[in-house]
Amino acid sequence: MKITIFGTGYVGLVTGACLADVGHEVLCMDVDEGKIERLKNGQIPIYEPGLAGIVSHTVEAGRLSFTTNVEEAVAHGVLQFIAVGTPPDEDGSADLQYVTAVARSIGQFMDGYKVVIDKSTVPVGTADKVRAAVQAELDRRGLDHDFDVVSNPEFLKEGAAIQDFMKPDRIVVGTDSEKAAELLQEVYYPFNRSRDRMVFMDIRSAELTKYAANAMLATKISFMNEIANLAERLGADVEAVRQGIGSDPRIGYHFIYPGCGYGGSCFPKDVQALARTASGVGYDAKLLNAVESVNYAQKHVLFDKVSHYFQGNLDGKVVALWGLAFKPNTDDMREASSRTLMEDLWKAGAKVQAFDPEAMEETQRIYGDRDDLVLCGTKEQALKGADVLVICTEWKEFRSPDFELVASALREPVVFDGRNLYEPEMLDRYDLIYYAIGRGTNQ
């Protein structure tokens, strides 16, 4: 099938590459000329395991191509996926200007039936706005082409996006049109063969499903972080509690890992946007607001522990930092807990020596050159001359470090672990003092 994707960001590129991989003819359009030029030359703008390989072989096979030409993009596919960004407005609600701009372009150039599919995470009611924008352009042109608008939210996790797309838990499709439903069924058939994963519903419910999923996951995390904070004050170990509650299938083991707060481009933005949507319809979403404020506080917890250890005097201290990305297997630093920590440390006069397996360039891009940040080539280098070690991201290579070396390299043998990577007794053996999240009273 011929498919057009607007937006070559995370969602657009993964969707385009995976659809081309199973045989569809995909044209990806973006207004960013530099980005399209680089993609044409085989340069992938994001770090995502497996993506580069799929892009290169589908481009070679002629099934995936790129353009900045809107007219060509609208002409190409019967299916027009909108996968452009919806950054938060100043008040936290999603900014829809890019989504509606694409909708207008579609109306401006369409010459026959099209299905316009919202893949970006958009507030409930956006499909109506998209429909109105397309229709307004058609009216302006005096044309009466038929079209449908569909909500088809994506549930990709960064670092596992290809696998999530190829083997989805569910494919949510919100539509009021049988014709559009049939076309979507055909597009997704290759991903849906072993069992039926397609869940059809009305458009507004599909739009809300996306937010509900992310808000639920964020709630689980903030809940566990609250229990962790409580465990510290009560002399309990949250890791034992986690296993104790996770064994109940109604709770489950997934997404109940306490830590130094959730980050990324989705949870913080989506929880806020849903809370805004709620207040927009006169509903005070108390739980969502609490999820958000617990997370905000949790991002400062590591700093509080470090500061407490040094009795509030961090001036001139050197902190080794392992992990900058908001989670492993990505170079994404958006809303990363490491940023809150570094900014808190800098304000207090401390210096940071940081290492991350993928996010070094991104950190350099965000913070530039500054005296209180040294970007190190290895995790061992980050330790040299540092007072203490802090861990913000659970990269695999941090899981079993050479503890002897850690203990000897640091001026003070102290490890602050924001991801609970180690057993406290293990570090005890190396005479390392260990502060984790929610593990007993000395935390």
Ligand code: UGA
């Ligand atoms: C999230 C959702 O997991 C995807 O299902 C969704 O499609 C995506 O947002 C989206 O809306 O596009 P992602 O932001 O890539 O995916 O990252 P996650 O793996 O969900 O992690 C988010 C944050 O939660 C990370 O900072 C992670 O460290 C933290 N986390 C996760 C915890 O602190 N504890 C946990 O138990 C799990």
